[in-house]
Amino acid sequence: xxxxxxxxxxxxxxxxxxxxxxxxxxxxxxxxxxxxxxxxxxxxxxxxxxxxxxxxxxxxxxxxxxxxxxxxxxxxxxxxxxxxxxxxxxxxxxxxxxxxxxxxxxxxxxxxxxxxxxxxxxxxxxxxxxxxxxxxxxxxxxxxxxxxxxxxxxxxxxxxxxxxxxxxxxxxxxxxxxxxxxxxxxxxxxxxxxxxxxxxxxxx
Amino acid sequence: xxxxxxxxxxxxxxxxxxxxxxxxxxxxxxxxxxxxxxxxxxxxxxxxxxxxxxxxxxxxxxxxxxxxxxxxxxxxxxxxxxxxxxxxxxxxxxxxxxxxxxxxxxxxxxxxxxxxxxxxxxxxxxxxxxxxxxxxxxxxxxxxxxxxxxxxxxxxxxxxxxxxxxxxxxxxxxxxxxxxxxxxxxxxxxxxxxxxxxxxxxxxxxxxxxxxxxxxxxxxxxxxxxxxxxxxxxxxxxxxxxxxxxxxxxxxxxxxxxxxxxxxxxxxxxxxxxxxxxxxxxxxxxxxxxxxxxxxxxxxxxxxxxxxxxxxxxxxxxxxxxxxxxxxxxxxxxxxxxxxxxxxxxxxxxxxxxxxxxxxxxxxxxxxxxxxxxxxxxxxxxxxxxxxxxxxxxxxxxxxxxxxxxxxxxxxxxxxxxxxxxxx
Numbered sequence: 001x002x003x004x005x006x007x008x009x010x011x012x013x014x015x016x017x018x019x020x021x022x023x024x025x026x027x028x029x030x031x032x033x034x035x036x037x038x039x040x041x042x043x044x045x046x047x048x049x050x051x052x053x054x055x056x057x058x059x060x061x062x063x064x065x066x067x068x069x070x071x072x073x074x075x076x077x078x079x080x081x082x083x084x085x086x087x088x089x090x091x092x093x094x095x096x097x098x099x100x101x102x103x104x105x106x107x108x109x110x111x112x113x114x115x116x117x118x119x120x121x122x123x124x125x126x127x128x129x130x131x132x133x134x135x136x137x138x139x140x141x142x143x144x145x146x147x148x149x150x151x152x153x154x155x156x157x158x159x160x161x162x163x164x165x166x167x168x169x170x171x172x173x174x175x176x177x178x179x180x181x182x183x184x185x186x187x188x189x190x191x192x193x194x195x196x197x198x199x200x201x202x203x204x
Numbered sequence: 205x206x207x208x209x210x211x212x213x214x215x216x217x218x219x220x221x222x223x224x225x226x227x228x229x230x231x232x233x234x235x236x237x238x239x240x241x242x243x244x245x246x247x248x249x250x251x252x253x254x255x256x257x258x259x260x261x262x263x264x265x266x267x268x269x270x271x272x273x274x275x276x277x278x279x280x281x282x283x284x285x286x287x288x289x290x291x292x293x294x295x296x297x298x299x300x301x302x303x304x305x306x307x308x309x310x311x312x313x314x315x316x317x318x319x320x321x322x323x324x325x326x327x328x329x330x331x332x333x334x335x336x337x338x339x340x341x342x343x344x345x346x347x348x349x350x351x352x353x354x355x356x357x358x359x360x361x362x363x364x365x366x367x368x369x370x371x372x373x374x375x376x377x378x379x380x381x382x383x384x385x386x387x388x389x390x391x392x393x394x395x396x397x398x399x400x401x402x403x404x405x406x407x408x409x410x411x412x413x414x415x416x417x418x419x420x421x422x423x424x425x426x427x428x429x430x431x432x433x434x435x436x437x438x439x440x441x442x443x444x445x446x447x448x449x450x451x452x453x454x455x456x457x458x459x460x461x462x463x464x465x466x467x468x469x470x471x472x473x474x475x476x477x478x479x480x481x482x483x484x485x486x487x488x489x490x491x492x493x494x495x496x497x498x499x500x501x502x503x504x505x506x507x508x509x510x511x512x513x514x515x516x517x518x519x520x521x522x523x524x525x526x527x528x529x530x531x532x533x534x535x536x537x538x539x540x541x542x543x544x545x546x547x548x549x550x551x552x553x554x555x556x557x558x559x560x561x562x563x564x565x566x567x568x569x570x571x572x573x574x575x576x577x578x579x580x581x582x583x584x585x586x587x588x589x590x591x592x593x594x595x596x597x598x599x600x601x602x603x604x605x606x607x608x609x610x611x612x613x614x615x616x617x618x619x620x621x622x623x624x625x626x627x628x
Contacts, residue, residue, distance in 0.1 A: 083567075
């Protein structure tokens, strides 16, 4: 697979953070199924956590003024469990989040994040609690998710973060962007495919 | 050169990545044997074409189905289906099974998935294929776009955990009760970043339908794959579908990250309370909870044997006027089998509403969506808040026997009053 120089690499994400408490937050909460009817992902950002936010009547972290413009979403354990719907990270990305920090992430959700160039950093429980508290107390601060250095930095300090090794490598070399890789490799794929008889038989 | 002994997942990934030896955590590129897409095919195909690629890597290995919103409940859904049909035509997809039922049911009942294969689907319940000894995993649409174009996917090799099922299940206890018990005991993230193997003497005697139920719920345990050894039961099931397949199991001496022994003898019928499949109690503890809807459907528990159990429970009885029973067969074939066996007739006589096959109410699309304040007992796999409709509705997950028993009384009740059948 080609590794072209113009593939976008993601070494780190910095910005304000939003603290979203709770474990096992599932994909139906992140983006309820009734918003999946579109054949594109456009406009999904408006519907992120739609039901939770409606129930909280404006008191949801995603609606809180203090977290306006947050780029880093701080979450609990098993975030994104449930469906394989890419709409979940798509909705959060389209709402402005560019990185996630949590106790753990459901595998399909994390895989989908990688394909969108959104790092998922896992922290030890004590470090996560400290980060949550720090973001709550001081939502203006900048939080940095450093993929390259494997750290997360906030006013609570710089702590070690775990990134799954494969996704981390993909973020750092730009190969996370499957569409760009396909564009780069398009010719190669075509010529490979043409050599495979089972493909040739089915084309034209 | 032979590598170290591998678990079932390790064997599949070693073969599909062309590697002699693999360890959990390794990052590999695997060749995909089967790619399954439901309505998400439209997004994937459009993304692929946007990347300048006009052909899928192998039209014979791609299966497209319409199940989540079929028949279309709205004009927008109909437009989505229109896009899917047109792209299927343009890309020359061999297997378009659009109107046959729920993807996982259709692929398995048609023998389109075989032991030892690597199958990816745009649906998290793709773990279901593990019931046939295949490694099935749900992936997102961008991942799938890459698969459609190249036939390959990056994967991290998962460690494997094994559930050894021992003992003798009592009357009225089904595969659903066992897997709910596992979710309640070990948690909905026990399988996170891991493959699961279900083994032991109980697994060995389970029929294919029970294995499908348990492998299906593997994703509710957080697992990437959830696999049963392919044995004589599997071979016989596939032979009925015109497929010749041998056995497939783990290498002797392979390494498991953990082995959990689950004694099913003391188990009673189980039920998951709102809003997590891991929030599990015995049905008896919920005795008397009023239900507005009983739903028998989904890729977990809406096969012909599930409908037959419900029919046994309801034969000569009536659905309570306080509730409603919605039955959504998992596939057209299931509906046909249940029509021929008389189960459909019995259910209709009892007062059930039978819908077209498909996902139906399970993901809250149509055919039984819940209003705020309503309570539903459901044979499905997920009771997340808002999944089946209003975020103020409550969903309890249980076996088909428990769903049918609750339909009779309008309340949750121990199904063994009505059904003392043995696990098949």
